[in-house]
Amino acid sequence: MSRTRSTTTALITLGVVSALSLSACASAAPASTATRVDGGTIVYGHQQEPACVFGGWIEQAYLSSQVLDGLVSLDENHQVVPWLADSWSVSDDQLTWTFTLKDGVTFTDGTPLTAAVVAYNFDYWLAGGNSTASVWLAGYYASAQAVDDRTLTVNLSAPYPRLADNLTQGYFGIQSQQALETRTDEENCEAPIGSGAFVVDHWNRGEEIVLVRNEDYTSPPANAKHTGVAYVDQIDWKFVADPTTRAASLSAGETDVIYDVPAVAWKTLESAGFQLEKYITPGRPQQLTFNTSTGPFVDEKVRQAFAYSLDRKSLVETIGQGVIPYEGNGGVSQATPGYSETAADLYSPDTDTADSLLDAAGWTGRDADGYRTKGGETLDVVLPYGAGSIVNADGASILQGLQEQAKATGFKVELIPVPQSALFAGEYSQPDEKDITVGYWTAVTSGILAINWKQGTPEAPNYNNASFTNYPELESIILEANSTVDPDAQNALYEKAQEYIAEHALAIGVYDRLSTLAVSPTLKDVWQENAQGGPIFYDAYFVE
C-alpha cells in the first residue's frame, strides 16, 4: 500500500527533486581523505511531521528505519541481505519461510530479541499495528511460530517469492514485545522500543524529534558500511515544511542534511559543494490511468490519441529543471526490477496521429473553443488530483502543461485539485466522477502491478484498479509473474504485462517519484535506504 505512504511523502512536499539515473546513489559516499571526527550531532531538515514514529506512512518508515531494525535489508543492487535475520530459507512448496535470528540482540528496554518476539510482531502488524505492513502480508500470511529462541518460521497460505524483498521496508521494524504489551499507545507512538542504532530521546511537536545513539548497538544490516555503534551522538530530526527554507537552512549551515531538495535549488546546492543524493523510488511512477469503464476513454483510440497529443518529456524536463526524470512507462518506474523500455517509448508526441485517431473515433466536430465534439457533446475529460498530497506543486504545473498540450488536439481537460481531507473522505473515488486517475505508488518489486490490475469482484472489489475495468488477460500474466520464482523469467513476464498496458493505453507514465537528499560536505556516508529511499544515519560521520 505504498501509494498511501507516498501520499504522505508528497503531503507537504512543495518541491520535488529527482535523479536521472540510479548511479547517483553511488555518489552517496565519495572516498574521502578527510579525517573522521567521532560524535557530533546531525541536524536533519525533513519536510513532514508524522503523528507517530512507527506506522503505515512512509514518513514513519523513514523514522522507524533509524530506531527499529528489520529482519532483512535491501542493498544497492536490490539484493536482500541479512539484518536481524542472519539467514533464511524457503520450503519447496514456497509456503514455509524459516528465519534464523542474530544472537545476543537486545531491545533498548533490555529485553532480548527472540523468535517469539518477532512472531508477536507479525501478528501485531496484522492486527492493525501497522496497516501498510498488513496490506503487504494479507492474503499470504498464515501464522508465525518460534521454533526456538533464534528460529522463526512464517507459514504462508499462498506462494510469495518476494516476501523477503517486501520485508525490507521500514514498516516491518521489530519492536520490543514487552513495550508493546505494557506501554500506552501514546508512548509506543512517540518513542517505540526497538533494537535500532538510535533511540527516540524526546519529541518537540511541531519542531523536531531528537534521536540519540544506542550505545549498545550490535545489529547493523549487512549492507551497512561499519559495525558497532553509530558514529554520531545525536540526530536532530527537524521538520521544515517549506522547501525554500529547507534549502536555505542547508546553505546557511543550520542543517547538515535536508530531505526533498527543491528542483530549482539543485544546481545551486551542487555548485556550492553539497552532496546531492537522488533515489528513484521503485514501484508505480507518477502516471495517468484512464477510466475505461465509462466516458470517452472507453474507446482505445481516444486513449492513444490522448497519449500521442502530449509531449510529456519536454514538459517534465523543463518544469522539473532537468532534475525530475521523465517516465513514459505507465506500469512501473525505471528503478523497478522488470522495467520495460519498450512500454516506456511507445508514445512519442505525434499530433497528426492523435488527430487521425480522434477522427476515426468519431470526434470530428469542433466547438467554439476548438474542443472536439461528437454528437454535440464535447470531448471533456475530468482529471482530479490530490493537490499538495499525491501531486505536489511541480506535478501540478506539469498537469497544467499536459492540459494545454491536449487542448491543441481538442481535449478539454478539467483539472480538479482535491484537498487531502476530501481525498481521505473518499471524494473522486468513483468511476463516474473521473476519466483519469493520477497517482504513484512505491514498491520494492513489480508486484505492484498485481495490486493495480487485479480483478475486482462484487464481493472483493479492487478499489486500486483505477481503470474500473477487469483485464483477465493482463491479470493472468501478472499473477503468473508473481508466483514465478526465477527472477529473470519473472521479470520477462512483468515486462510483458507493462507492454500490454502500454499497447492498450490503459495507463501512461509522466515522471518518476524521487527521494532526494542534500548533504553538507563535512558529513560523510549518509546513504539512502534502498527499498523506499530516505536517509540512513547509522554510517554517517563528520569530517574536519
Place this chain on the structure above:
Amino acid sequence: MSTIERQTPPTAAVQTPRARRRAAPPAGLVVASGALLLFATALVAPGLLATHDPYALNLADALHAPSPEYWFGTDEAGRDLYSRVVYGTRESLVIGLGATAVSLTLALVLGALAALGGRFVAGTVNRVIEVLLAFPTLLFALLLVAITGPSALSQVFAVGVGSAPGYARIIRGQILSAKNSGYVEAAVALGHSDGRILRQHIVPNAVRPLVAIIALSVGQSIVWASSLSFLGLGVAPPSPEWGALLDAGRVYITQAWWLTVIPGLVIVALALAATTLGKHIQNTLEKGEK
C-alpha cells in the same frame, strides 16, 4: 447685522489647512484612481492589456527574468507572468467584491437587528456577533473550506462571512448614532411615522459611510482570499488568481524572485489604491456636502 451673521468665523480659517491635510493628498488620489482604472480595464477587458496568452506554455522561455518581451518575467512553464496577472485580475477582484458583498449583506442584517431589534433580539444578535468575532477570519475560512472544498465560491463565502462581524459592529454603531440623533428626534417631533423616519433618515445616514467601508473591504478581502490560495485552499491552478500565482511562485523565490514579489506588489497596490479611495470618500462624507 446680517453681514456679521454671514461672516465665516476665524476658527474656520484655522481649520481649513487641517481639513485639507486630513483628506487624501490629491496626488495620491490621482495615482490611486489611475491604478483602479487599470485594474478595472483588466477586469472587463484583459485582452486590451495582456501581451501574451496567459495559459500558453513556452517551455523554451521558462523562468525568464522580467524583460521587454516579458514585462514581469515568466514562470516555470514559460507562461508570461504579466499576462497572467492581468487575467488574474478578474478572478481576484470578483472574489474580493463577492466576499465584500457577502460580508456587508450579512453585516447589514446583523447590524440592523442589533441596533433596531427589540431588547431580546438585539441582545441575542449582539451575542452572535461576539461569537463570530471570536473566530479569526482565517480560522473561519479554514473550517469552511475544509467543509466545502477549495474553490472560488468557498473562498468568497469563507472570507465574506469571516469578516462580516467586524462590519456588523460598525453598522450597528452607525444605526444607533443615527437613531439617537437630533434630526431623528426632530422628525419624531414633526409627527413622522417610524417607517418614514427609518427610510428617510436612519437607513441613509447609517448606510452612507459604507461606501468607504466597501472600498476598504475589497482590498482586505483580496488579501485574505489570497492567503487562502497561499495555504493551498484557494482556487484551482492554472487559474492566475493572484494568491495562487504567489503560492506557485514561492517555490522559486531564490531563483525567480519575480514570481513571488510581483504578484505580491500587485495585491498590495490594489489594496492600497482601494483604501486610498475609500479614505478619500470617508473624508468627503465627514466634511459634508458643499
Place this chain on the structure above:
Amino acid sequence: MTSTIDSVHAPAARTPTPRADTPAPKRGRLSVANLSVAFRRNGILHQVVHDVSFCLEPGQCVAIVGESGSGKSVTARSIVGLTGKNSVVDAQSILLDGDDLRAATKRQWRRIRGRRIGFILQDALVSLDPLRPVGKEIAEALALHHWGNRRQRAAKVIDLLRAVGVPAPENRARQRPDELSGGLRQRALIASALALDPEIIIADEPTTALDVTVQAQVLALLAETKERGVSVILISHDLSVVAHLADHILVMKGGRVVESGSADQVLNDPRHEYTRSLINAVPSELTRGKRLGAAPSDTATTPAADAVAVSIAPRPTDHDCSGPVLQAVDLVKRFTTPDGTVTTAVDHVSFALERGTTLGIVGESGSGKSTTARLALALSSLDSGTVTLLGQDWSSLSEPRRRALRREIAVVYQDPLSSFDPRWNAERILLDSLTDAAGLSTAAKKARVVELARQVGLPQEILQRFPLNLSGGQRQRIAIARALAPNPSVIVLDEAVSALDVSIQAQILDLLVDLQRQRGLSYLFISHDLGVINHLSDQVLVMKDGVVVERGTPDDIFNRPAHPYTRELISSLPDHPRRNP
C-alpha cells in the same frame, strides 16, 4: 523678572494671597501697536484682524468685546504667539516690558507663556486635559518652567487651588475635570494660569457656558486677581460680563476696533452705532415689550404684513377652546444612571400655557428644565402626571395616535445643526416639515417653503445651502421656519437663543415676538438666561433640581423674589449697561 526668580527660590513667599495692605509691586506692561493677523488659505491671505492697538497698564483690565468673527480671540492669541499654522502676524510692535515679542523665537515664546502671560480659555471641561487630575495639570505648568522640585510643586498646587477658592484642595487636586463642578474646574483652570504669577492674564470668554451663579464667582476671582496687580485682558461677547471688571474696553467688529475707550465711556456713552446696538441688544426687564434689534425697516428680519396675510390662512378656530393650550400636571420623570443611581430629573412639575402667551422656564444646568420640555413634547415617557394639549389628552396617547396632534406642537433646539439631517439642504428640510400639506403639489410646497424662509427673514438662495454651510443665526432661523411649517399652536423653545451672538439673539428674539403677534402662537420658552426670560415671558417658572421653586410674573420674580435660590440667581446677574436709545 525678579518675581519669577525669587519665586523659584522661595515658592511659599510667592503664593498669590490677597495683600491689600501692601501696594502691588510694579509689574510689566504690554503695548500692542497696529496688530494685523491674516490666515493663508489655498494660497490667499484672509485678513481677520486689522490694525489693533492697545496698551495694558499693571493691575489694569483691558476688555475686548465682540461677536464671533470679530477677531477678538485671534488678537488675544497673537499676544502669546499661538495664532496657529498658516497665520501671518504683523504689527508695528508687541512690547512686553520692552521686549519686542515679534522677534521672539519658539523657545522664548515658551518661556513667556505660562510664566509671564497666563491664558484662560472658556469651558475648563475641555480646556483641561479630561484624562488627567487637575492637580497634575497645574503642576505641569510649574514643571514646564522648572519651578521647584516635585514636592514643592505638589505643595504649591494645593496653595494655588486654595488661593482660587477651591475647598478641600488636597482632594480636588486628585480629581479630573469631569469629576468637578463647573465652577471648581474653571477655578482650577484659572489656578493653572496663575501658577507662576504671570504679570498678565488673558481670559478668553472665561465665563461663557457657566451658570450665572458660577459666573459671578469666577468674575469675582478675576477681579481679586486684578486687585493684586495682575494685568488682565478679558475677551468676551458679553458687555455685561466685562462691565464691572474692565478699565478699558475695545469693541471689535469684523476684525477692526470700532470703538475704544474707558469702560465708563464705552458703556454709558457709546460713540459707535455698533456698540450701541450691542448694548441695546442685551435683553432684560428693561427691554420687555421693546424691540432689541434695529428698527423693523430691515425687511430681511421681519415679514411685510401683507405677505403674512396671503401666506397664512387665519388660524382655524376649531381648537379655540378656552382653557390653556398646553397644560402639565404633576409631571415626574426619573432616570437611572449607568451606575444604578436613580435621579428624579422632574419632580411634580405643573404649569399651564395660555394661548398667545409665553411661559418662561428658567434654571441652571441640571435643573430639569430641558427634560420638562421633552415631557411637554411627549418625546420621553412620563413616570407620572399628565400633559394636555389643546384640551386633549396628550401624554398618555400611543405614539401613532399622537402623530395627528403633533403638528400642533413644534420645537426649536439650542443646537439646530444636530437637529438637521446633514444630507439635506435647507429646502429639503423645510419641505419635509410641511406635514399638513400632504395634498399640495411639489411646486406649491416649494412656494410655501420660500414663503416660510421669507417670514423668518431668510433670502431664497439660502435654501439651497446645507446646514454645515449656514451661520448660527441662519440655522436657528431655519429651525424656526421648520417649527412654523405645520402651523402649530405651541412652540417649545429649548435654549433656542443661548448659543447665538447677542446681536443675532436680538434678531431671533424680535422675530419670535413678531411671529407670536401675527399668529397668536404660544411659547414654552426654556432658558438659563434670566435676561432673555425676563424680556420674553408672561409667566415664569424657576426650577432647581427638578423642582419648581417659584412661579409668577417676571415682575414678581425679578423684583420681589420670594425663594432664596431665586434671590441668589438675581443677585448674581452682572449689572448690565444702561440702554441708550
Place this chain on the structure above:
Amino acid sequence: MTRTSSNSPPRPAPGTRPVVPTLRRSPTLTWPRLRRIVEKIGGAVVVLFGAATAAFAAQAALPGDRATVILNIRAGQAIERTPAELAQINEQYGLQNPLVVQYLDYIGGLLVGDLGTSYQQFKPVSEVILQQIGPTVALTLTAVALSWLIMIAWVTLTAGRTGRLAGAGAVVDTTAAGLPHYWLGIILLLVFSLGLGWFPVISGPSAIGIVLPALTLAIPLAGFMGQATRTEFERSLEQPFVISARMRGMGDTGVRLRHVLRHSVLPAITLSGWALGATISGAVVVETVFSRPGIGKVLVGAVNSQDLPVVTGIVILIAALYVVANLLVDLAYTLVDPRLKSA
C-alpha cells in the same frame, strides 16, 4: 466586551436599563461594578459556548464518514473500510450515536475540561494544545507589543504635520495595513535571513528566531492601528486642552507625548482585542513560513487531516484567548480613560 457601549444613546433612555426601585439619589456603589463583572463573565461563557457549538457543527458538516476518515488518517490511506474496522472506531469514539448525543457528550466533556483525544496522536487534545500554545502566545504577544511600538513611534512622528511628512505617514500606514502576512514573511525571510543572514532561517522557538515572525505580524497590525490612531491624534491636536497646554509654555513634542498620545491610543486599544484574532490568523501562515512550532501549524495540519478533536480544541482555545484579550482591553481602556469607571 469591547467598546460597543460607547454607541449607546448619550441621553438616558428609560426602559433600556433596569430601573432600580430606590429612593432618589441613592448611590449603590458595589452594585454596578458587580453587575458589570457578572455581565462580562456571562458574555464570556456565551461566547465560549457559541464557539464550541459552531466548531462541533463544523465537524458534523465535514464530508465523509468519520470512522473511515480516522482510519485513513492513521494509515494515510484513501480507501473504503470494512464494517469490522469501522465498528471498532465508532465504538471507541461513540460515533454510532445520534448527533445530538454526540453533541451533549462533547459539551459535557468540555464542562469537565475534557477536549477529547487526538485521532492521530492518541493523546488528550488539551495536552496537544498545551505543548503548542507557548510559542504561539509568545509570538502573538511579541507581535502586538512590537506593533504598538512601531505604531506609536510612527504616528507621533508624522501625525498632524504639514506637507510631505504627513502624506508619507498616512500612505505608509495604509500600505503596511494592506501587506499580506505570507508575502511580507517571505520577503523578510528572503532579505534578512537568506540575504543578510542576520536571523536564522529556521526560526524555531529561539529568542532571536522570534524577531522576523513577530515583525511579519506586527507591521500590518501597526499600519492598521496607525490609521485609527492617526485620525484621533490629529483630532486631539486641535482640542482646547492642547491649546491651553501650549499656553502654559509646553513645546510641540511635550504636547504630543504628554497629552495627545494618551487620547489618540484609545481606538487602538479597542482594536488590540480584535488584533489578537488577526495575529492568530497570521500565525497560521507565519509559523509555516518560518517553520516555528505553534498552534497555527497544528491547526492547519489538523484541518487537512481532519483530526477534529484537535481542530475544535483549538477553536475553543482561540475563542477563550479572544475573551481574555477583550477583558484585558476593557481593563486597559479604563486605565487610559478613567472617565469610564465613573460613567
